[in-house]
Amino acid sequence: MEDSKEMFKKTLLGSVALTVALSAGIASADTSDKKIALSNNYAGNSWRQAMLKSWDKVTSAAVKAGIVADAPAFTTAENQVTEQASQIQNLILEGYDAIVINAASPDALNGAVKQACDAGIVVVSFDGIVTEPCAYRIAVDFAKMGEIQVDYLARRMPKGGNLLEIRGLAGVFVDDEISAGIHKGVKNHSQFKIVGSVHGNWAQDVAQKAVAGILPSLPEVAAVVTQGGDGYGAAQAFKAAGRDTPLIIMGNREDELKWWKQQKDANGYETMSVSIAPGVSTLGFWVAQMILDGKTVPHDLTVPFLQIDQDNLEANLSNTEAGGVANVEYSLEDAKAAIK
Amino acid sequence: MSSMTASLKNLREKPWIWSYLGMLVVWLATISFTGGKGGGDVITAALSFATFTVIVGIGQMFVITTGPGNVDLSIPANIALSGAVAMKVMGGENEMLLVGFAASMGCGLAVGIFNYSLIRVLRIPPIIATLSASFLILSTAIAYGRGLKIKPPLLLSDFTTLQIAGIPVLALFIIVVATVMSVVLNRTLYGRSVLAIGQNMRAAWLAGINVERIRFATYVLSALMAALCGFLLAGFSGGASLNMGEEYLLASIAVVVIGGTSVAGGKANVPGIWGAALFMFMLVTMLNTFGASAGIRLIMTGLIIVAVITIAGGDKPER
Numbered sequence: 182m183e184d185s186k187e188m189f190k191k192t193l194l195g196s197v198a199l200t201v202a203l204s205a206g207i208a209s210a211d212t213s214d215k216k217i218a219l220s221n222n223y224a225g226n227s228w229r230q231a232m233l234k235s236w237d238k239v240t241s242a243a244v245k246a247g248i249v250a251d252a253p254a255f256t257t258a259e260n261q262v263t264e265q266a267s268q269i270q271n272l273i274l275e276g277y278d279a280i281v282i283n284a285a286s287p288d289a290l291n292g293a294v295k296q297a298c299d300a301g302i303v304v305v306s307f308d309g310i311v312t313e314p315c316a317y318r319i320a321v322d323f324a325k326m327g328e329i330q331v332d333y334l335a336r337r338m339p340k341g342g343n344l345l346e347i348r349g350l351a352g353v354f355v356d357d358e359i360s361a362g363i364h365k366g367v368k369n370h371s372q373f374k375i376v377g378s379v380h381g382n383w384a385q386d387v388a389q390k391a392v393a394g395i396l397p398s399l400p401e402v403a404a405v406v407t408q409g410g411d412g413y414g415a416a417q418a419f420k421a422a423g424r425d426t427p428l429i430i431m432g433n434r435e436d437e438l439k440w441w442k443q444q445k446d447a448n449g450y451e452t453m454s455v456s457i458a459p460g461v462s463t464l465g466f467w468v469a470q471m472i473l474d475g476k477t478v479p480h481d482l483t484v485p486f487l488q489i490d491q492d493n494l495e496a497n498l499s500n501t502e503a504g505g506v507a508n509v510e511y512s513l514e515d516a517k518a519a520i521k
Numbered sequence: 522m523s524s525m526t527a528s529l530k531n532l533r534e535k536p537w538i539w540s541y542l543g544m545l546v547v548w549l550a551t552i553s554f555t556g557g558k559g560g561g562d563v564i565t566a567a568l569s570f571a572t573f574t575v576i577v578g579i580g581q582m583f584v585i586t587t588g589p590g591n592v593d594l595s596i597p598a599n600i601a602l603s604g605a606v607a608m609k610v611m612g613g614e615n616e617m618l619l620v621g622f623a624a625s626m627g628c629g630l631a632v633g634i635f636n637y638s639l640i641r642v643l644r645i646p647p648i649i650a651t652l653s654a655s656f657l658i659l660s661t662a663i664a665y666g667r668g669l670k671i672k673p674p675l676l677l678s679d680f681t682t683l684q685i686a687g688i689p690v691l692a693l694f695i696i697v698v699a700t701v702m703s704v705v706l707n708r709t710l711y712g713r714s715v716l717a718i719g720q721n722m723r724a725a726w727l728a729g730i731n732v733e734r735i736r737f738a739t740y741v742l743s744a745l746m747a748a749l750c751g752f753l754l755a756g757f758s759g760g761a762s763l764n765m766g767e768e769y770l771l772a773s774i775a776v777v778v779i780g781g782t783s784v785a786g787g788k789a790n791v792p793g794i795w796g797a798a799l800f801m802f803m804l805v806t807m808l809n810t811f812g813a814s815a816g817i818r819l820i821m822t823g824l825i826i827v828a829v830i831t832i833a834g835g836d837k838p839e840r
Contacts, residue, residue, distance in 0.1 A: 224663065225659070225763050226762070348815070351816070352816075377810075377812075384767075385758060385759070390570050391805070393566040395806060397555075397559025397566065398551065398558065414758065417759060421682060436759065436760065503671065
């Protein structure tokens with residue numbers, strides 16, 4: 182009697198424990214005790230601000246849901262390789278299970294990234310990717326981003342014309358890639374000719390200044406090819422110079438979309454806008470989470486562009502906050518779809 | 522022979538002449554490349570954009586003139602913050618124009634006082650004090666920054682982009698400001714004190730100048746000029762953005778030095794800042810027009826700046 186009572190008690194306890202364990206297993210994935218850090222090299226523009234905001238929004242929901250234990254973001258103050266390398270070393274020492282990186286340089290951080298891999302840490306780089314083979318890369322096909330601009334222009338202007346190219350920040354590989362894509366597009370569509378090229382540093386005011394400087398020396402410009410963040414500045418410079426507004430390709434910034442909308446309403450102005458959604462940081466987060474979860478993920482992934490056209494301009498503009506960038510955040514399902 | 526030496530000596534006494542000569546050479550090179558096309562438009566564009574460099578350059582000049590080690594590195598962050606605050610306060614309303622202007626000046630005043638208190642109270646060297654202040658200021662701007670890129674009031678954007686016969690009105694306005702500052706530098710007790718402190722701080726103190734009060738006024742002046750630049754720049758370019766001040770850090774120092782102000786302090790002039798700002802803009806325009814790649818452009822910019830400084834700064838110290 183005593184025995185069976187004891188036995189019953191044990192069974193009860195055991196089943197309770199089992200139920201608790203099972204329900205815990207259902208409520209959260211195997212990564213519930215894992216910590217994922219974001220190592221970011223720069224925060225001083227609207228794209229990066231939106232990127233950090235998206236990261237915070239998606240990861241804090243994931244932490245609340247018990248999918249991961251913690252997912253803080255760290256940004257270096259000075260956008261320098263040495264600073265980010267030592268930041269990554271700190272993250273290794275602090276025992277993070279995965280580090281998601283937007284890197285200041287594609288190769289200069291490889292040493293620190295290798296150290297992280299050797300310590301058993303999953304490293305996922307996005308946007309500013311790292312070339313170290315042990316890391317995962319969510320790369321943007323920047324060259325393609327340049328090429329599709331000229332393809333679009335070729336459809337709109339079969340006769341071609343003169344192009345003004347606004348480039349990004351000199352010496353950054355993103356700038357070289359997009360520009361190479363644009364030049365490839367011009368090669369494919371020989372009716373276009375690049376008559377001027379300036380660096381706008383992806384900033385509206387710098388672009389405005391550079392375009393205003395070169396405009397007086399240019400013949401008629403049919404279209405402006407850009408890298409994002411510079412379209413509105415170019416429009417301002419053309420207006421100030423008293424020239425007809427050419428077809429300016431936009432880069433998904435709110436000021437650019439707003440200006441486009443105004444022109445569209447006023448005179449049916451038509452263009453397109455293309456960039457990368459800052460929410461790609463959340464794709465990085467989910468990829469890291471899936472790897473920690475034991476899933477097999479290819480080391481090289483490509484991010485889709487966020488392209489805005491004449492007919493979905495209003496919808497995208499209403500989703501974009503003032504001073505921000507058109508954005509898409511990824512869910513676990515989106516991330517799963519993206520790695521297929 | 523002696524007349525030539527005399528005229529050379531005369532030139533040496535006007536170190537700002539070189540920046541205007543440089544500007545002229547670069548302008549001629551540009552329009553000869555384009556076959557005379559757009560010569561006037563280049564000048565219009567140069568005047569529009571040089572204006573902003575001149576505003577911060579004047580403030581930086583007073584700071585640098587107070588002697589070795591004095592420099593204001595918080596200018597870019599200050600531009601970002603005061604531009605953002607002004608745009609947000611005004612919210613695009615013409616009636617709020619004066620309030621917005623006062624708000625940006627308030628930011629400038631606060632930044633100037635903060636900079637100086639780091640230097641004076643905590644005894645931090647100016648380079649480090651203003652640099653670390655700029656981190657705090659930019660972080661404030663980022664935190665404040667929700668809703669950046671608010672459109673400026675129509676009145677402000679119209680005023681900042683207004684041109685009469687190809688001459689930007691804002692440039693005329695800043696030429697007046699520069700003239701006033703030139704008088705302040707050369708004819709007022711404050712200006713003479715700045716020069717005296719820059720030549721020898723101890724001697725200036727012994728002569729009865731309140732050195733710290735003058736330095737305080739100088740850092741505040743520089744911060745106010747940066748705030749003015751932020752206010753006008755945000756109006757000119759259709760809204761404030763976090764990185765809109767970035768290029769004014771080196772530019773503010775470069776125009777001071779190229780304009781013939783001594784980096785060692787104690788010797789300054791205002792006209793050179795205008796010449797240097799126009800020169801710098803036209804230099805980039807020329808290289809863009811030539812189709813030079815970014816690498817060549819940066820190398821050439823560096824070399825030409827070094828050359829101008831070498832020629833302009835070739836005189837011997839007078840003491």
